[in-house]
Amino acid sequence: MLDLLPTSASASDSKSRLYTPSLTEYVRRKTVTVRIGDVPMGSDFPIRVQSMTTIDTMDTAGSVEQSIRMIEAGCEYIRITAPSVKEAQNLENIRKELRARGYTTPLVADIHFTPNAAELAARIVEKVRINPGNYADRKRFEHIDYTDASYAAELERIREKFLPLVRICKEYGTAMRIGTNHGSLSDRILSRYGDTPVGMVESALEFLRICEDEQYYNIVLSMKSSNPQVMVEAYRLLVQRLDEEGLQPYPLHLGVTEAGEAEDGRIKSAVGIGTLLEDGLGDTVRVSLTEEPEREAPVAKALIDRYTRRAAEASAIPPVGHYPIDPFQYKRRSTHEVFNFGGANVPRVIADYSQTPVTEYDQLKAIGHFYLPVPDKWAMNDLGADFIYTGATPAAFMLPNGLKEIIDYTAWQTTGDTANKFPLLTADEYLAARQTPLSNRLNVVRVSLSELSESLIETLRADPTAVLLATTTNAHAMPELRRLFVELINGGLTLPVIIQRAFPTVSADDLPLYAATDMGGLLVDGLGDGVMLAGGTEPAEQKRHNELAFGILQAARTRITKTEYISCPSCGRTLFDLQETTAMIRQRTDHLKGVKIGIMGCIVNGPGEMADADYGYVGIGRDKIALYRGQQVVKKSVPAANAVDELIGLIREDGRWLEPTNSEQ
Incomplete structure (x- = not known):
């Protein structure tokens, strides 16, 4: 056998390995403990399972019943959307009814755009999730040239808007997830850092530094994307940056956002989540499927359970000294062509x-x-x-x-x-x-x-x-x-x-x-x-x-052979039946090899969340759909009854439509 002892590592090699405790052993990353009700999170505890309700938050009975189904399926945290103050207020009714029925599972308020709803929810539930891309910013898809001084002024504006929530969470003992989504980076971040994992990480760190200044540490971090390559790179970079800046080793919430449905959604989730779990990263998992939320928990648990005995079952692997792979930026290994393998050939x-x-x-x-x-x-x-x-x-x-x-x-x-x-x-x-x-x-x-x-x-x-x-x-x-x-x-x-x-x-x-x-x-x-x-x-x-x-x-984005659907898992904000609509769009378009179609239930999960989709189908009101080409809206307020035909019309205009063959019809 080849002598596989590690060679000496350079400073740059050492830095590149900071994202994982070991490249060859299964060692879970050490984190601080975050208190979330009576279900703490962190490396001293099992990796947790969570999901999100899809019922309208104002439907108290429906939300409670669905939450119970999710809990019984294995969910340890239940996330519920609070798009406005009225939904935030109703979280108290949902929580009281769950407690009255003997369920103490912590609740998480999901917040976009509405700081006042977050501040109210933080007084009611055990945890709030905010998206730094839209908590203090409105996305206009504009490029802005910032000077250092003008950027610093923007950070001060964000601080003023965010501080009240931080102080409420600290006072009430409420946990917080700072959850960056690749598709909803602010114009400010995009202008400064580009549409990159670096921008995703910096978006979270801007908010995190404010929390640390206030000595508030009850925080979980996430770096979600519908592209597993981007998602993996962003989490790795986040861990490295926390270490470099001397910030607390916060727990990580893992998820591939808008993974889709059925086996494709499970494969996509596993590529992203599983890759990070292999290297000991991750303290809670949410698998985002366009299915009933109680179907998500068993998939998350199956991913997690693979690691409960991994350290004991694994055979020793010689450690890596010089690590020649950049873990933060995709680059295919350079190979020469043999027959039709390697070189420029697809796998x-x-x-x-x-x-x-x-x-x-x-x-x-x-x-x-x-x-x-x-x-x-x-x-x-x-x-x-x-x-x-x-x-x-x-x-x-x-x-x-x-x-x-x-x-x-x-x-x-x-x-x-x-x-x-x-x-x-x-x-x-x-x-x-x-x-x-x-x-x-x-x-x-x-x-x-x-x-x-x-x-x-x-x-x-x-x-x-x-x-x-x-x-x-x-x-x-x-x-x-x-x-x-x-x-x-x-x-x-x-x-x-x-x-x-x-x-x-x-x-x-x-x-x-x-x-x-x-x-x-x-x-x-x-x-x-x-x-x-x-x-x-x-x-x-x-x-x-x-x-x-x-x-x-x-x-893994290495060989595209079929239509890709970037569909959100639904929540209380959703304005149409996502499962039914996704099935309808798939039936009409699944022969379009390589075309990426985003199917989003509301404007929150609209042009941003379907970041790399070619076309988008987004709910903007009851029976009203907006159609996108890339991230640009091209048709507004299309009646839902006509929207799929209009979507196909867009694809035709771009010369990307193919008539299905008899075997595809």
Whole structure:
């Protein structure tokens, strides 16, 4: 095995590691304790689960019943919107009724734009959440050139508006979350820092410094985005900045905002939340799904529960000395091209058929390849796998042109088709085969971290046909695979790497969460040129694995193969049925590959929260919709009955509309 002892770290390397206690061990970040009713938060306590009601806050009975369903589903904090003073006042009625029925779960008031509502709510509930992007500012999408003096004057204005809430929270023992959202950064922050994780962090720090000046520390911080890459980078940078400035190590609330619905929403949430949990970051989790709120808590709990015994179950991984990856800015690892892996190619998807001999054309339907008997041709959809791994039993027929085959080395040696079939070798087979003819185009070498020897590295360095299949059985899988990438980068190797994971004992519900964490956590850091989910013998399993692989690549923003919906999870501000509307829009548009559509229930979650959407559908009143192109409103007060047609009209105007095929209709 290669000597994997750490090399000496430079000052810049040390600084880059501040966001996590360890890159290779599971160690939870130490934080201060925040008192939230009788459910404290911080590193001395379990990671907490929370969600948010969707009922109108003025509906006391409905809010209470929904809160109880959420509590019984596992929620430890219940967040309720308070868009104005009247809703803030009604929080007292909701709280009293819950207490009368024996529920003491802390309540959190969600505040946007209305300091007077926050100040009232802070006297009633256990915690208030404010968004620094809109608590003291109104967004006009204007660029402003600030001098240092004029910016300082803006900070003083914010202080005057924010101080009353801080002092009330301190007096009443109320906790506060300073929750930055990527999409609702103020014009002031955007003008000064740009639409960046740096701007997100600074937006929170401006408010946090005011709190610390007042010696108020009962604070939780969050850095939410609908883009998991941005979200991960912002949380990491926040932790680093807190340390650099000597600020308190406050607990972190984790969430990917507007994640969407169904499996796509779960995958997207896991890529962001799971990546941070792997590195010991996070003290409470909210999974934002466009579904009933009681369905969110079990998903959050499944993500959290994976770490309850992680430190005990994980095998030791050698520590990292020189960390060559910038954890605060996405950059794909530099690789040379081998066949169609690496270089400028998108990450590839390899479907595992090694446990199921491929004898019939119809078996490939599960991975997006369809044989059409009448024209005697193959067709492929947008989720068509790039490779099929058949293990020791090659496919019994010629595969379609869009699909290549990887075969175990021993079986490959007897095949006559070296143009479309390529060998997979163990590390030992690969080293022993140096004197034996291999493929002159592509040779896949399966390697774990423990097998990465000096002789293997030198052989790989000299081989322009080699692609690694990186695998692990470690419970702390993502960090071990990351450690393997670190060795390659520090050793100057640029060969492509396929990430392989297998989850033979994981439930169907947990599979997308675990796979999205382990693979997505690497992909968001620019690591990985392909993915392979091993296992599965039935067509339904193989179909799900294939769709999951493409879904993870899409969530990590490394390969876009389908329409993306950035839809908020609904709350008491929502002006239409989000689940029904999202389903209706999806039915009409889900064939538009690569188009991003934001579906927002109200103006609070409007143009800002759908920061990187191409088009937006935003509720602005009862049965009234505003349509956006990017962050610019282009149609106001569209009747809801016509709004989807008008949205499609916008997409047509931009030349991005495609008529659905018969199979898509």
